[in-house]
Amino acid sequence: MQKHIVSVGTxxxxxxxxxxxxxxxxGLFDTSIHTRLVTHRGKSKFEDLGLFINGIFRLLWLSMxxxxxxxxxxxxxxxxxxxxxxxxxxxxxxxxxxxxxLHGSEFKQYFSTRGKLTQKLIxxxxxxxxxxxxxxDGWKEYVKEISGRDVSVINxxxxxxxxxxxxxxxxxxxxxxxxxxxxIYDLLNACAQMRCEYHLHLCGAGENDKVESLIKExxxxxxxxxxxxxxxxxxxxxxxxxxxxxxxxxxEGLPMTLIESMGSQIPVITTPVGAIPEVIRxxxxxxxxxPGNVTQxxxxxxxxxxxxxxxxxxxxxxxxxxxxxxxxxxILPKWREIYxxx
Numbered sequence: 001m002q003k004h005i006v007s008v009g010t011x012x013x014x015x016x017x018x019x020x021x022x023x024x025x026x027g028l029f030d031t032s033i034h035t036r037l038v039t040h041r042g043k044s045k046f047e048d049l050g051l052f053i054n055g056i057f058r059l060l061w062l063s064m065x066x067x068x069x070x071x072x073x074x075x076x077x078x079x080x081x082x083x084x085x086x087x088x089x090x091x092x093x094x095x096x097x098x099x100x101x102l103h104g105s106e107f108k109q110y111f112s113t114r115g116k117l118t119q120k121l122i123x124x125x126x127x128x129x130x131x132x133x134x135x136x137d138g139w140k141e142y143v144k145e146i147s148g149r150d151v152s153v154i155n156x157x158x159x160x161x162x163x164x165x166x167x168x169x170x171x172x173x174x175x176x177x178x179x180x181x182x183x184i185y186d187l188l189n190a191c192a193q194m195r196c197e198y199h200l201h202l203c204g205a206g207e208n209d210k211v212e213s214l215i216k217e218x219x220x221x222x223x224x225x226x227x228x229x230x231x232x233x234x235x236x237x238x239x240x241x242x243x244x245x246x247x248x249x250x251x252e253g254l255p256m257t258l259i260e261s262m263g264s265q266i267p268v269i270t271t272p273v274g275a276i277p278e279v280i281r282x283x284x285x286x287x288x289x290x291p292g293n294v295t296q297x298x299x300x301x302x303x304x305x306x307x308x309x310x311x312x313x314x315x316x317x318x319x320x321x322x323x324x325x326x327x328x329x330x331i332l333p334k335w336r337e338i339y340x341x342x
Contacts, residue, residue: 003032004066008087009074012042013229015256016074016103019156026328028335039083063094070097070342076104085125097342098129105251123147130342135254136275156254157331160263161236170198170305173242175257178206183248190297192218200224201238239264244304250291259326262318267311269300285318
C-alpha cells in the first residue's frame with residue numbers, strides 16, 4: 001500500500017521551509033502520497049492562528065479518510081513545540097505514525113527555562129513518537145540526556161546549483177534572518193572597523209528598520225547592499241561570486257546556508273554553536289569566531305579577504321565533508337528507511 005506522508009511545519013522563509021521544499025523537489029515523496037500542512041508563516045499572529053486551526057481540521061479530515069498516515073513534524077521551539085504537540089496527539093488518536101524532526105536552534109535554552117509541566121510534556125513528546133530525529137550527534141546526546149531516549153540523527157542537506165566560480169572580489173555574504181541571534185549587528189560593527197576594501201551583501205529580512213538604522217549610524221551605506229530574501233538562483237550566484245560567507249550566530253542547529261556554502265566552495269566564517277563544530281573545524285574546513293566578538297569577526301574577515309594560500313585547502317576540505325554527508329543522495333535514503341519502519 002502506498003504510504004501517505006503528512007509534513008507539518010512553517011512556511012516562513014528560512015531553514016525548515018527550505019528543508020521541506022528540498023524533500024519535495026528531490027523526490028523523497030515520489031513513491032508516496034504527500035500532503036504539506038502549513039501551520040505558520042510568521043507574518044502575523046492572526047494569520048498564524050488561522051493556519052494552525054486550518055491545519056487541525058485538515059489533519060482530522062485526512063485521518064478520517066485514510067487508514068494510516070505518517071505525520072512528519074518539523075519542530076523548533078516555543079509555539080512550534082505546542083503546535084507539533086497538538087498534531088501528534090491528534091495523529092495518535094487515529095493510530096497514525098508520528099515523527100518529530102527537531103530543527104530548533106534555541107531548543108536547549110527553551111527547555112531549560114520552562115516550568116516543570118512544559119518540560120514533562122516535551123519529554124513525553126520525545127518518548128512517545130514513533131521516531132524522533134535530530135540534526136547532529138551533539139543534539140542526539142542532549143535529547144538523550146533530558147529524555148533517556150536514544151534518538152536518530154539525519155543531517156540537513158542541500159544540492160547546490162553548479163555555476164562558474166569567480167571569487168576575485170572583496171565581497172562578503174550574509175545569509176540569514178535580520179535578528180540578533182544571527183549576529184548581524186556584530187557583523188555590521190565589525191565591518192565599520194575594517195581596514196581593507198570590501199562590500200557586504202545582506203540577504204534576509206526581519207528587523208529591517210533596525211538594520212537600516214545601524215547601517216546609517218555607522219556610515220556604511222556605500223559598503224552594503226541589502227537584497228532582502230533572495231531566490232535560489234540569486235543565492236547561488238552570490239555564493240559563487242562572493243569571497244566569504246559569514247554567519248556569526250549565537251545559537252544554531254545546523255544552518256542550511258552553511259551547508260550550501262560548503263558545497264559552493266566559498267570559505268565560511270561562523271561560530272562554534274549548535275552542531276556547527278561537528279562540520280567546521282577552525283582553519284581546516286572553515287573559520288570560527290566567538291559569538292559577539294566583534295574584533296575576531298573583523299580580523300577573520302580581513303584574513304580571508306587577503307586570500308591566503310590555505311583557502312584552497314580549507315574549501316576543498318569543506319567540499320569533501322559536504323559531498324560525504326549533505327547531499328540528497330546521502331540523506332534521502334535515510335528518511336525512506338525511517339518511513340519504512342513506521
